[in-house]
Amino acid sequence: RKEVEQDPGPFNVPEGATVAFNCTYSNSASQSFFWYRQDCRKEPKLLMSVYSSGNEDGRFTAQLNRASQYISLLIRDSKLSDSATYLCVVNLSPYGQNFVFGPGTRLSVLP
Amino acid sequence: DGGITQSPKYLFRKEGQNVTLSCEQNLNHDAMYWYRQDPGQGLRLIYYSQIVNDFQKGDIAEGYSVSREKKESFPLTVTSAQKNPTAFYLCASTRTNREDYGYTFGSGTRLTVV
Numbered sequence: 724r725k726e727v728e729q730d731p732g733p734f735n736v737p738e739g740a741t742v743a744f745n746c747t748y749s750n751s752a753s754q755s756f757f758w759y760r761q762d763c764r765k766e767p768k769l770l771m772s773v774y775s776s777g778n779e780d781g782r783f784t785a786q787l788n789r790a791s792q793y794i795s796l797l798i799r800d801s802k803l804s805d806s807a808t809y810l811c812v813v814n815l816s817p818y819g820q821n822f823v824f825g826p827g828t829r830l831s832v833l834p
Numbered sequence: 835d836g837g838i839t840q841s842p843k844y845l846f847r848k849e850g851q852n853v854t855l856s857c858e859q860n861l862n863h864d865a866m867y868w869y870r871q872d873p874g875q876g877l878r879l880i881y882y883s884q885i886v887n888d889f890q891k892g893d894i895a896e897g898y899s900v901s902r903e904k905k906e907s908f909p910l911t912v913t914s915a916q917k918n919p920t921a922f923y924l925c926a927s928t929r930t931n932r933e934d935y936g937y938t939f940g941s942g943t944r945l946t947v948v
Contacts (some may be wrong), residue, residue: 757936759936764922765941765942766924766939766940766941766942767877767924767937767939768939769936769937769938772936810876810877812936812937822867822937824869824876824877825876826875826876827876
């Protein structure tokens with residue numbers, strides 16, 4: 724089983740739609756969690772950290788379920804500019820960083 | 835503004851040649867990383883360094899070498915032993931004293947074998 728798995732995608736949604744991505748991780752000792760966004764042929768950029776109580780940043784909401792070992796990202800009112808690949812990232816180490824990247828889920832928001 | 839600078843943006847390598855990719859950061863981060871990304875694939879860890887003068891192999895270190903003589907710099911050499919080096923190479927850095935602190939990436943180097 725891969726350490727971090729994501730919805731295979733791609734997701735094609737109309738502007739204004741709500742879309743949710745899921746990510747599961749295999750290591751129950753994982754310490755911290757992130758969502759990154761990667762545009763085509765560009766570097767990944769941090770979208771948001773994921774906290775145990777869940778957190779929201781504008782149209783983006785991240786949830787963490789440690790018991791089931793999954794993370795989700797919800798995007799409301801999708802914009803054309805949200806089109807990108809979304810990477811789920813899990814930090815396995817309590818001492819510094821040992822990040823494992825998921826394969827990514829591609830989102831295309833259509834006019 | 836602080837950040838990570840990778841150079842060159844594009845690099846062409848002939849068969850049997852060694853090439854070095856530069857990565858410099860002025861974020862005062864302790865840890866630095868090199869990843870490789872192939873088209874349509876996820877990121878794979880090549881090497882990482884948590885402190886100056888120390889580095890560790892990642893999942894796909896064969897055919898690559900690194901050095902960490904300064905905190906700011908973590909160059910990657912792609913040697914002739916790397917049989918399929920064409921890929922997008924990403925350098926990242928982060929702090930080591932907070933596990934909830936994400937990575938900052940450079941803008942990447944695209945390496946092509948000609």
